[in-house]
Structures are given as structure tokens and as C-alpha cells.
Amino acid sequence: MTERDLFRQEVREWLEAHCPVSQRQPIIREEQIWAGSRVAFSSEEAKAWFEAMRDRGWTAPTWPTEYGGGGLDTEQARVLEQEMIRLGCRPPLYDMGLWMLGPALLNFGSEAQKTTHIPRIVRGETRWAQGYSEPGAGSDLASLTTRAVDDGDHFIVSGTKIWTTRADVADWIFCLVRTDPDAPKRKGISFLLIDMHSAGITTRPIALISGESEFCQTFFDEVRVPKNNLVGALNQGWEVAKELLKHERKLMATMETITEKIDVGLVELAKSRLPMTDAGHLANTDLRTRMAEHLMQADALNDLNELIYGGMKTGQFDPAIPLTLKYIGTREQQRKDELMLEILGVDGLSMTSGKPDLDRMVRNWAYNKAHTIAGGTSEIQLNIIARRGLGLPE
């Protein structure tokens, strides 16, 4: 047995022993475990599963053990991921700190920032929000105007952030702020960690058409932030922001981390609901063609992921390739959602029918629309691919 096989066996046995059967079901939104001081568990078994993964550091499998992470190399982490998928294990923890801030902090953070924040992220003790977008700075993020003024050992932060997902329940927020209004726009930005309990911060939820209010507008009114909370160098926050966005886009490309898992596949769904020919094919040839196109694209996307993973191992890596992942991944997810909705027919008209499987599919269809916007819109992704990937002029 190779070392990798031995590791796989160990992981398999450990997961079998520690992942309760109830935690091997597709996750629904109400049962996702979001980090933070208000963490809530839907059952004792959900709590036990989270705690087992947390104590092993496998909420953040590749992060260093000295900060509470799992210390796995990329190959081991891949084995863990594969074994969790094989068993249907639910993700143990949801948090922007885990997905985005942590990797950036490991790269750019001071030792004190790492020892303070990383273990708390791994253990799910703090919930993080992302303070990038502003009413006048979305795609053109570098135009942001929230300012941080030097005041001795503090900055005084004033301005407003928008689309801050769940800032109303977050413990901390990582923010891009302008520290030099006279410098060229990307040069005068800094990256700050701000405690959401600081005086002068208010959040106003934004009501959505679904009746939920996942987003907030967050206001900063002369908020005092210790200078120790500056990540990276002063006025160099754009570098940190770019690193973090890479992780956000990777997340958006894989998508299923944040959306609800659906048990039934596209083909199975079509077979169970639509007329078939005697030869066992879908009678609707137009739909069949579009499904085949999507399935081929989805396969190609998997191959692309393997290629990137292989390239990471050998160091032979075309940095242009990952640029395409978010664009293709989110597009195919939406294509799949549209196909599912088409197959559902009139059953796709409601997300509150009381039939959980159907409602989940329709909810995902609506929710996943956001994926071609969040973390950089598809148009912006195409601009980036054109410029950085293909070397085309502005």
C-alpha cells in the first residue's frame, strides 16, 4: 500500500466513525453551521460532527497545525475531500473567514494577526463579513471612498459599504479603505480588520424579493480601529484584496459549498418526469441536446480542475487557466438550474410548495443567479481573461 492509500484508509475509517448518518444527507440552508458568537446547531449530531472536524483541524484542512489547522498537504486534502464526497458528508462549517480571509491572512498577516484570528476561524468562533463593495464602487472596486484617517495608533474610519452579506450577524469585517486619497486609486488602499462591535458601526438590512434580507448596507461613522489591524503594508491593500479575491472566485467556481446540495442529478430528474422513447432516450430532442451540451461542459470543467490540480503538484501551471474557472463554473451551474426548472415544468413555479426537494431546486435556481455577479461579474471575468489570459489590449 502506498502512503496515499494508507492515508485514504485512515480518513475513510475516521469519517465512518465520526460522521453521524444524519450528517451524510444533502445539506439544507437552515442546517448550515455558520461560524460566530451566534453559532447554532440544528441537532446534537450536527454539533458532534462539527466538533469532531474542528478538533482535527479539518474545518481548514491545509492550514498549519500551529494555528489549529489540519496541516494536510494538497494531495492529502484532496483525499479528504474525495472521501467526504464519497460518504456524502456535509461541510462542517460555513464562513467567509474560512473561505477568503484565512488564506489571505496566512500570506500577508503579521504573526500576531495569525495567532489571534486564524485559530478562531478554524474553531468557528468568529463570523466574518466582507466589506469591499460600496454604492459607487462595485466592479470598479478601486474607486472606493471609505476613508481611514491616521490618528496616532488608530485609524478613524468613515464611509459606507454595501452588499455586505450578513454583516448584521458578523463579529468582524475585513475592509478595503482609502488611506491615501492623493495616490493613484489602486495605490492608496489599505486592508483593515474591524471588530463589528466597535462604536460607530451600524448595519441596515436590505430586503430582497424573496422576503429574505441577506445583504446589509454597513455604515462607519468615525470608527476607531487599532493600527495593529492593518493587514500588509499601508497603502498596499490592493495586493491583499487581489489574493483574497482569488479564493473567493475559486469558491464561486465550485459553488456547491454555499448552495444547498441536491440529491437528484439532472438526468435522473429528466428520466423520472419526462416522456422517453422506446430506445430509452428523452423524447424531447431539443432538451436532450441542451442537456448533453451542459453535461459535456461539466465534464470538461472537472477535467480542467484535474489539470489545475496536477499542475499545482508538478509546478507546471499556466496561471491563465484558473482565471476561466469562475466564469465557466458559474455559467454551467446556471445552465443546469435552468434545465432543472424546465424539466420541473409547472412544479418549478413555486419555492414554497411544501415539497422540500422541489422547493430546494427552485430556491437554488434563484440563489445561483447571484453567482455571476458576486466576487466579480462575468463581464469583468471576461475582461480579465482577455487581458491577463490572452494578452489582449484594454
Ligand SMILES: Cc1cc2nc3c(=O)[nH]c(=O)nc-3n(C[C@H](O)[C@H](O)[C@H](O)COP(=O)(O)OP(=O)(O)OC[C@H]3O[C@@H](n4cnc5c(N)ncnc54)[C@H](O)[C@@H]3O)c2cc1C
Ligand atoms: C450574492 C452576493 C453576495 C455579495 N456579497 C458581498 C459581500 O459580502 N461584500 C461585498 O463587499 N460585496 C458583496 N457583493 C457585491 C459584489 O461584489 C458586487 O455586486 C459586484 O462586484 C458587482 O458590482 P455592482 O453590483 O456594483 O455592479 P456594477 O459594477 O455596477 O455593474 C453593473 C453591470 O455593469 C457591468 N460592468 C461594469 N463594469 C464593466 C466593464 N468594465 N466591462 C463590462 N461590463 C461591466 C457588470 O458586469 C454588471 O453587469 C455581493 C454580491 C452578490 C450578488
